[in-house]
Amino acid sequence: MSTAGPAGASGTAVVVEAPGEHRLTAHEPAAPAAGEALVRVHAVGICGSDREVYQGNRPSGYVRYPLTPGHEWSGTVEAVGADVPASLVGRKVVGEGFRNCQVCDRCHAGETTLCTAGYEETGFTQPGAMASTLTLPARLLHVLPDDADLTSAALLEPAACIAAAALKANALPGERVAVVGTGTLGMFAVQFLKAGSPAELLVVGTRPDRAALSKNFGATEFRTRDQELPDDFDVVIETAGSASAARTAASLLRRGGRLVLTGIPAPGAEGLDPTDLVVRQLEVHTVFGAPPAAWAHTVRVFGAGLLDPSPLVSHELPLAEFPAAIELVGSGDPSVGKVLLRP
16 A cells, blocks of 8 residues: 555656667556655756667666666655655655665675676666656655755766765865866766865866866866876876776876776776886775765755755756757767756
8 A cells, every 4th residue: 555645647758669769658657566655757867878778888787678767866756655654755855776685795785886686777777767757665765855956956866976986085174186077977076075175176177168167166276188287186086987087087196195986988998007006005996876875975965055966957858858868968069068858
């Protein structure tokens, strides 16, 4: 038996039948079973991995067709199943994507993105949020403040991935920190690091047009990779996703500095020099997805007003314009920021 808010109504959903093939179809809300919640989707973001799903170049094992994409989303709980607190109904929420088993040793350690039961994720192997509603395990939900801006909150999934990087970096107040990469992830990294009161916050990227935005978010300096770069920073977070960006990030560090890599270069890319890592005793961490602690940190920082995703949104389109949204994401147009779909 479920506890419901407003009656669920039918709507539409995007279904990617196979690479390059999609349709807009009627969508009926799936009644929440025990332990589940039904969420009315407010907005859903598109990232490069959604483009991979549509084009068919996402790695095997990390997608299952036919599929409703959408792993970056925000919404309002409309109904809950048995064993879920009825107080969730009507609350604004975001949700984790990884459908972890909760019983393996990695899950017990809080490293749910490393679940040994195998990969399952909303929007890739399980139905995603490019639909009017999304039904998922209620344990994956994170409740937002009542006055939260749900449009901005749709960006909290990528923010949570960077929160994981910031927690691993453990930058202390007064340390000199840097970010390599100026996309959505890079701008979130700037905001998380700024919240820790650094002495300096350098942003390094390939797009000079991002300098003003970087400084608005708290950067003290912006440089492009072809400019002279320092080599004495305490902490660097890399977000650009290329092997050259990883090498640039490592080169910015002092001996014994801390590096966190979040980007995934193309297969076969030349990596970091192990001799350099050992001789300089660099501390290297990597991040793939966001565990619950990073999500909780993100929601807390967002609720405190220390994280502002809104300037990163450049386009809001109706769900029916899914193909146009995918093209925007891959256009290379510097005016294109985060693209949202509104079911």
